[in-house]
Amino acid sequence: MTRWENYLSSAEKIIGAYTGSLPLHHFLKSFFKEHPYMGGRDRRWISQLVYHYFRLGHWGKTLPLKERIIAGTFLCETAPNDFLAVLQPDWNERVSLPLSEKAALLPAPLTPDAIFPLITSLSDSLDANAYAYTMLTQPRLFIRVRQQKLDKVKALLDKAGIAYEVFANNTTIALPNGTKIETIVTEKSWYEVQDASSQQTGALFLPAAGQRWWDCCAASGGKSILLKDQQPGVQLLVSDVRRSILENLQQRFAAAGIKHYDARVADLTAPGFVASMGHQQFDGIILDAPCSGSGTWGRTPESISFFKPEEIGKYQQLQQKIAHNVVPFLKKGGALIYITCSVFKQENEEVVSYIERISDLRRQTGGVIRGYDQGADTMYAVRLS
Numbered sequence: 001m002t003r004w005e006n007y008l009s010s011a012e013k014i015i016g017a018y019t020g021s022l023p024l025h026h027f028l029k030s031f032f033k034e035h036p037y038m039g040g041r042d043r044r045w046i047s048q049l050v051y052h053y054f055r056l057g058h059w060g061k062t063l064p065l066k067e068r069i070i071a072g073t074f075l076c077e078t079a080p081n082d083f084l085a086v087l088q089p090d091w092n093e094r095v096s097l098p099l100s101e102k103a104a105l106l107p108a109p110l111t112p113d114a115i116f117p118l119i120t121s122l123s124d125s126l127d128a129n130a131y132a133y134t135m136l137t138q139p140r141l142f143i144r145v146r147q148q149k150l151d152k153v154k155a156l157l158d159k160a161g162i163a164y165e166v167f168a169n170n171t172t173i174a175l176p177n178g179t180k181i182e183t184i185v186t187e188k189s190w191y192e193v194q195d196a197s198s199q200q201t202g203a204l205f206l207p208a209a210g211q212r213w214w215d216c217c218a219a220s221g222g223k224s225i226l227l228k229d230q231q232p233g234v235q236l237l238v239s240d241v242r243r244s245i246l247e248n249l250q251q252r253f254a255a256a257g258i259k260h261y262d263a264r265v266a267d268l269t270a271p272g273f274v275a276s277m278g279h280q281q282f283d284g285i286i287l288d289a290p291c292s293g294s295g296t297w298g299r300t301p302e303s304i305s306f307f308k309p310e311e312i313g314k315y316q317q318l319q320q321k322i323a324h325n326v327v328p329f330l331k332k333g334g335a336l337i338y339i340t341c342s343v344f345k346q347e348n349e350e351v352v353s354y355i356e357r358i359s360d361l362r363r364q365t366g367g368v369i370r371g372y373d374q375g376a377d378t379m380y381a382v383r384l385s
């Protein structure tokens, strides 16, 4: 067997054994631990074959696994490579063609719903066809650079020979995926790793000094740090149901130099939660809700195969319950920022309609953030007031 046939057979083994219960990158890590004779190059190739395969979603379900793995590499790669040269030389010669021409060579039609079967559930302003095909490309890595540090960060990236793109806002930098940014820019307070779309949600915050804000599903604090960077003078409460993630938040806040804030572990759906908050009132509430995460599936393409459609409805119920329980703590005239990293209408527009039904709040601005245009996640963010 050639090296490339061995890679193919390892990829088959991994795909056959993977049940979706762990994130794929964890599963791959333990697979390689059990196969220590595989070197770095082998691991990279095999991982890539597996990821490319999952990017095809439900395409070619009736075809043999081997054929689907080779097709995955043909569609996701754009330059000739040794794997295709050995296993499908006629495709290797055509690997740089536009996607539509490559699709015509496949044994099954490459329709948007073959790749992304939940295409009819997407939020209205998403172009379903364009969106489905973005699954074939790995999104980029993004950092948000703090004021005055752009030139220093650029100099370090130049020195390391990294190809990067600075966005027009002079704050967002796109980097090739897999860039070890922490080893290139070792001063942690100069930047945050944050997806471009997540950074863009900050345009809806509009905080003023002295205001009270509550990031009620704070996780490790991505949105809170963005808020504090915009306006260090806000009084901030952060909460999350997971204690461990709030410990991460503490560390990130310390690295970012944020010292003054309140934090509490809280299940926003628990029966005693509303009473436990007393009469607190906030000028702004960020509700970055637990969701399907479907806007980030370009990074975790295995989710396309393993996500159960009925989960969308369960997330919607959770989002509505959380919204119902936090809205009473908003001051009259205050702003609720509702955010998801989902592409599904049920988790986005339908939850906003629910909030409008149960309160005086009305959608002011915001909507789908089409990150896929720039190799970023797709998100939904709305300001209600």
Ligand SMILES: C[S@@+](CC[C@H](N)C(=O)[O-])C[C@H]1O[C@@H](n2cnc3c(N)ncnc32)[C@H](O)[C@@H]1O
Residues within 6 Å of the ligand: 216, 217, 218, 219, 220, 221, 222, 223, 224, 239, 240, 241, 242, 245, 266, 267, 268, 269, 288, 289, 290, 291
């Ligand atoms: C999308 S993440 C928030 C991401 C975060 N805002 C950021 O920018 O990094 C949603 C968070 O909601 C939390 N969560 C889920 N169910 C919850 C509940 N019932 N009460 C409070 N938080 C909850 C999760 O633990 C998770 O950290």
